[in-house]
Amino acid sequence: MARSGRQQSKGFRRAMNTKQICRNDVVHVEIEDLAYGGLGVGKLDGFVVFVEQALPGELVAARIIKKKANHAQAVVEKIERPSPFRVSAPPCPLFGSCGGCTWQNFTYDQQLVWKQKQVIDTIAHIGRQRDFEVMPIIGSPVQWRYRNKMEFTFGVDGDGQSVLGFHVPGRYDRVFEVPACLLQPEPLDIMLAELQAYVREHGLEAYDPRTHKKFLRHAMMRHSRTTGESILILITNTGELPEKEQLAERMAARVPGFKGMMWALYTGMSDVARIEKEMWRWGEPELIETVNGLTFRISAQSFFQTNTEAAALLYARVVEMAQIEPGERVLDAFCGAGSIALHCAKQGACIVGVEMIREAIWDARENARRNGIDGVTFLAAPMDEGLALAKNAAGGEFSRIIIDPPRGGMDKRSRRGLIELGAPVFVYVSCNPATLARDLLEFEDNGYKIEAVQPVDLFPHTYHIETIVRMRRAQEG
Ligand SMILES: C[S@@+](CC[C@H](N)C(=O)[O-])C[C@H]1O[C@@H](n2cnc3c(N)ncnc32)[C@H](O)[C@@H]1O
Structure with a gap:
């Protein structure tokens, strides 16, 4: 008390x-x-x-x-x-000021206990259902240096210097320099330090989110857990990137497994690492990753789950929960580079995938070819427009629909469109329990009942949690 x-x-x-x-x-x-x-x-x-x-x-x-x-x-x-589960010395020197992995002070076992509770509480609190089965949370096999992708922001620090790091918590206009991060593989620590040195040496200025002027915006770094290769995507406002060849060569000389670099433009107002136009590339700025025996090409713009080892467990569980039989017609909505679709296709299902990023769809088609998988159709379209195309492509009703939207969940039109497809079983994969619970309500209102919930931890030391939910349409009559 x-x-x-x-x-x-x-x-x-x-x-x-x-x-x-x-x-x-x-x-x-x-x-x-x-x-x-x-x-x-x-x-x-x-x-x-x-x-x-x-x-x-x-x-x-x-x-x-x-x-x-x-x-x-x-x-x-x-x-x-103190709690008996408090970690007395969180390993990262930035703990407390960074705002990134705020649960470093909590033992990993307890992080899992509380993530499981939060999934149950959120679904029960926002939704109306109470009587669903919750399976024990699946932990991440790797708990440090597990991220295969990092996004750093260029900005100014308290002294007005241009730096590369993360936002000061609560400040959209202030960034603190990150010397290294325990969530990223070591080669990305080296890439980060080299890029910071390059920016200093050339006196380059960070984009100003208040005036929307100046140059450097984001650095996206990706690493393949399978091949050990890494790539850099540097995103800027309009301007000229000086000595870019030398920058790429410097990375190749110093970062083990450096495979390629892309310089890309983004002139929009949002503070997101978005690619509007590719300006220049060096080497091959794409990666190969193998998960559960499937090989994926992942281009700079394509989504891929950030924790490869835990993603393997997630995808295996999605396929189990979808209860896929050979010949089943499955829609993979928000399919990215085809990871879930190809896992389902391995079970003998006929798949249609819909995704709005064109490059991700090119990857998905290439990934089907690479893995010798037929019977898959990938469509590049925003979800609300892509569903009619998907229905035509399937040549019949879907028996399973798997949904894996971004953090914000689904917009109303996509929710409605998916529900109208009327599949008997939906499997919803989400990285945000709040938007998941909100979207589930609409399924519930349309006669679907939550059957099973599976939390999976893809994000150790942070409060984030991935959840898989299976819903079934209640029998009529
Ligand atoms: C969480 S990711 C899931 C990707 C894939 N299922 C996977 O596991 O790799 C969400 C995907 O939805 C896509 N997306 C976001 N909004 C969309 C929309 N309105 N229509 C279609 N795709 C969308 C993103 O580009 C991203 O690839």
């Missing part, structure tokens, strides 16, 4: 009741839960306090940094009773 404001110990500013709690007050609170997003949740006489870096079971003295009508946010001043 939390101690109320009246019981604050001497030496801390007193808060007589929760209405009087102010910014900078220090409160003593017991952490009862973890919110999606990773913050510890405590209560003071029912008033919710979200505490950064506090773990369930801990008693902490926490300083209020934001106060709203029905909740406050706080940072730990002192851990008065």
